[in-house]
Amino acid sequence: MNSPASKDARPRILVVEDEYLIRMLLEDMLADLGYAVAAAAGNLSEARDLATGTELDLAILDVNIDGEEVFPVADILAKRGKPFVFVTGYGGHGLPEAYRGRPTLQKPFQIEDLKTTLAALAPV
Amino acid sequence: MARTKTTPGPAAASASAKPIAALAQSEARLEFALAASGTGYWEMDPVTRSLSGSDIYKANWGRKPDEPFSYETVRAAVHPDDLAMHEAAVDQALVTRGNLDVEYRNIWPDGSVHWLRVRGHALYDDAGKPVRMAGISLDITDRKRVEETLREETHTLEVLHNVGVALAGDFDLQRIVQAVTDAATQLSGAQFGAFFHNVTNDKGESYMLYTLSGAPREAFSKFDMPRNTAVFNPTFQGTGIIRSDDITKDSRYGKTGPHFGMPKGHLPVASYLAVPVISRAGEVLGGLLFGHEKPGVFTPRVERIVGGIAAQAAIAMDNARLFQEAQNELAERRRIERHQELLLAELNHRVKNTLAIVMSIATQTLRHSGSAEAFRHGFETRIMALAEAHNLLTDSNWEGASLRAMVGRVLDPYQGPNGARYTFSGGDIRVGPKTAVALVMALNELATNAAKYGALSQPSGHVDVGWTLREGDERRLAMTWQETGGPPVMPPSRKGFGTRLIRGLSEDAAGKVDIDFARDGVIATFDLPLTKEAKP
Numbered sequence: 001m002n003s004p005a006s007k008d009a010r011p012r013i014l015v016v017e018d019e020y021l022i023r024m025l026l027e028d029m030l031a032d033l034g035y036a037v038a039a040a041a042g043n044l045s046e047a048r049d050l051a052t053g054t055e056l057d058l059a060i061l062d063v064n065i066d067g068e069e070v071f072p073v074a075d076i077l078a079k080r081g082k083p084f085v086f087v088t089g090y091g092g093h094g095l096p097e098a099y100r101g102r103p104t105l106q107k108p109f110q111i112e113d114l115k116t117t118l119a120a121l122a123p124v
Numbered sequence: 125m126a127r128t129k130t131t132p133g134p135a136a137a138s139a140s141a142k143p144i145a146a147l148a149q150s151e152a153r154l155e156f157a158l159a160a161s162g163t164g165y166w167e168m169d170p171v172t173r174s175l176s177g178s179d180i181y182k183a184n185w186g187r188k189p190d191e192p193f194s195y196e197t198v199r200a201a202v203h204p205d206d207l208a209m210h211e212a213a214v215d216q217a218l219v220t221r222g223n224l225d226v227e228y229r230n231i232w233p234d235g236s237v238h239w240l241r242v243r244g245h246a247l248y249d250d251a252g253k254p255v256r257m258a259g260i261s262l263d264i265t266d267r268k269r270v271e272e273t274l275r276e277e278t279h280t281l282e283v284l285h286n287v288g289v290a291l292a293g294d295f296d297l298q299r300i301v302q303a304v305t306d307a308a309t310q311l312s313g314a315q316f317g318a319f320f321h322n323v324t325n326d327k328g329e330s331y332m333l334y335t336l337s338g339a340p341r342e343a344f345s346k347f348d349m350p351r352n353t354a355v356f357n358p359t360f361q362g363t364g365i366i367r368s369d370d371i372t373k374d375s376r377y378g379k380t381g382p383h384f385g386m387p388k389g390h391l392p393v394a395s396y397l398a399v400p401v402i403s404r405a406g407e408v409l410g411g412l413l414f415g416h417e418k419p420g421v422f423t424p425r426v427e428r429i430v431g432g433i434a435a436q437a438a439i440a441m442d443n444a445r446l447f448q449e450a451q452n453e454l455a456e457r458r459r460i461e462r463h464q465e466l467l468l469a470e471l472n473h474r475v476k477n478t479l480a481i482v483m484s485i486a487t488q489t490l491r492h493s494g495s496a497e498a499f500r501h502g503f504e505t506r507i508m509a510l511a512e513a514h515n516l517l518t519d520s521n522w523e524g525a526s527l528r529a530m531v532g533r534v535l536d537p538y539q540g541p542n543g544a545r546y547t548f549s550g551g552d553i554r555v556g557p558k559t560a561v562a563l564v565m566a567l568n569e570l571a572t573n574a575a576k577y578g579a580l581s582q583p584s585g586h587v588d589v590g591w592t593l594r595e596g597d598e599r600r601l602a603m604t605w606q607e608t609g610g611p612p613v614m615p616p617s618r619k620g621f622g623t624r625l626i627r628g629l630s631e632d633a634a635g636k637v638d639i640d641f642a643r644d645g646v647i648a649t650f651d652l653p654l655t656k657e658a659k660p
Contacts, residue, residue, distance in 0.1 A: 023628075024488065024624070089472060
């Protein structure tokens with residue numbers, strides 16, 4: 001997507017969320033919090049490509065993407081050593097063993113929740 | 125069976141000391157006692173085997189008093205299977221100076237078989253040589269028959285009991301029917317037996333299976349199942365037992381085509397017994413069929429026994445079925461519970477997702493609203509549009525919504541005093557949930573904008589919505605929103621939420637949208653794929 005200026009020191013974030021309105025909310029919140037959106041994806045195949053090939057510092061992953069689970073994308077990021085945050089409406093369950101204990105945001109969330117969660121992984 | 129026993133005999137006779145008259149009297153008494161008790165008397169020379177016997181003794185062998193009778197007669201009449209045992213017993217009694225006590229069968233001149241019990245012992249001279257052997261005989265045929273019957277009944281009861289125990293503890297239908305078939309075939313004396321039983325498959329269809337005993341499966345596998353014939357009907361309709369000494373001579377036999385009797389290659393059957401197996405509820409579960417090539421094999425007693433087994437089989441099969449039904453019900457209940465859990469999780473997910481969407485709409489609307497009133501109006505119409513989209517989708521179980529209904533719902537509020545201020549044209553197309561939500565939200569933005577600044581802001585304005593379906597590698601929807609008759613259009617000074625929303629939603633549905641703020645009226649052109657999409 002957009003390539004920020006080389007001087008841009010803001011942490012770069014990949015957003016994976018299939019609901020456009022929620023993605024829009026996330027993008028606006030991230031901008032308000034001083035993060036740069038490295039890329040955004042609304043479906044799994046796009047998300048996989050972006051997770052593999054985009055320069056990024058951290059990712060926000062909606063667990064349910066059009067009825068499918070986002071974990072293959074998380075696997076790619078985990079292999080790259082990139083931190084990520086899950087966003088889910090299912091509550092704390094639903095996460096596979098390997099990803100329990102990963103930071104998780106419950107929908108709906110406030111900008112303060114997002115700020116606290118991200119600050120621990122990539123301080124602005 | 126014959127049996128033999130030798131015990132030490134009494135000391136050799138001291139009768140010679142008694143006076144002759146007393147002896148004669150004693151002999152007469154003895155003869156009377158023997159006759160009264162139906163006991164025969166015999167004497168034999170151990171060396172020459174010359175044999176003489178009383179009338180009763182001869183009668184025990186089926187001979188009249190005046191008929192010639194010798195040891196050879198005995199040898200010829202003793203049942204061949206018992207002869208060696210009989211001779212050995214006599215020899216042993218002589219050698220050991222013991223008692224002869226033996227039971228064996230003899231065959232009368234009329235061919236009938238009778239049981240005899242024979243007792244005796246020998247007298248010995250001073251040198252210890254046997255000089256005379258004497259004893260009694262008793263016809264024990266009746267006792268033997270009773271014993272035999274008792275043994276048979278005991279055996280029958282044992283088998284019945286074992287079947288009962290085996291059936292009571294078993295819920296496996298196949299094992300139950302095999303145990304029943306085996307036991308009934310064994311007890312009936314049939315050459316072969318079969319249990320034809322009705323089973324119901326998963327789809328609730330009924331069909332017939334059979335289990336065999338006493339014959340290989342190949343003996344029957346080439347034949348059809350028992351059909352609707354006069355011989356089989358009473359069994360498979362549960363009206364009663366058929367027992368026939370010779371079924372081929374039964375009036376019901378051979379009346380139905382195409383075989384008119386047993387099909388070619390069928391094992392020969394004369395004796396025939398068929399017992400319906402009926403559940404407690406009166407349903408015919410199947411039928412037990414037995415056959416024998418000889419006529420007259422199945423007695424009333426066999427009929428009673430097999431009837432008893434059929435009753436036990438019905439109970440066991442009922443139990444097995446109830447057990448299976450209970451298992452199925454439990455499995456179904458577990459399946460429903462799992463399904464409900466999934467539904468609840470899905471509902472939770474959707475509600476949370478929708479709340480996040482509402483939050484996004486509120487945040488975005490607030491950013492672009494100059495006043496509280498503008499926020500309230502913008503927020504309300506957007507939430508209402510979202511609700512409309514959900515209503516349309518709920519009507520179709522979230523499988524898709526009608527495009528006509530969607531456009532109608534969005535434009536419905538814009539009726540003028542002279543009728544509708546909009547027209548729409550296009551076939552009724554079903555649109556997947558995600559595209560439906562995007563379209564309703566986007567159309568709502570266009571309508572709101574038109575009401576504020578465009579064609580719907582004055583009475584002369586008109587909106588036309590038209591669409592076509594383009595079939596190709598993928599089905600795509602081409603839709604145009606065209607405003608006419610409104611005030612001159614001014615392109616927006618900054619990118620508004622509505623425009624961003626329309627573009628974003630279209631992108632999200634993997635489609636394209638073009639909004640042309642033409643001076644004569646806004647024209648929005650949508651190009652959206654209608655591929656099968658996953659439910660949100």
